[in-house]
Amino acid sequence: MAKPTGLPKTGGRKKGTPNKRTVGLQEALESHGLDVVGQLAALLPQLEVEQRASVLIDLMGFLFPKRKAIESTVVSAEEISLEGMNIEEISKLNRATRDRMPPMPPEERARLLAKLRQDLCDTEDE
Structure with a gap:
């Protein structure tokens, strides 16, 4: 039976625990006297500036989390038609879009x- 949603995770590997392959690879390298990070650090000053920059940029992917691209669709007020919507539907639309509105100057937001x-008043009058 599936676990109900909202309950905390139970079991599994604890946060920060490396997997067996990673530990095995590290131990194998150390047993052969290979210090990958130390050797790479020693080689970096010998590289040309462009090569060094390329290596450092590649390494950044392992040090910092990669950001995912966010797809966004901007809809202007003129494209939203409240015609035929009741107050519950309009409230639902407002709640769904309130936090997703792009940043805009206060005057434009007020407009x-x-x-x-x-538009809401016009729909209620009908």
Whole structure:
């Protein structure tokens, strides 16, 4: 039976514990007297500037988390039609989009909200 959602994770490997392959590789390298990081650090000053920059950029992928591209669609107020929507649907749309609105100057945000309020009043009058 599946575990209900919202319960904390149980079992499994503890956070920060390396997997067996990683530990095995590290131990094998050390047993042969190979210090990969030390040797790489010793070789870096001997490289040309472009090569050194390339190596350091490649290594950054292992030191810092890679960011995922975020796909975003911007919809202007003119493209949103509240016609035919009831108050619950409009409230649901507002909650769904409130935190996703792109940053904008306060005047533009006020104009957009005023237009949405006017559209809402027009729909209720019908």
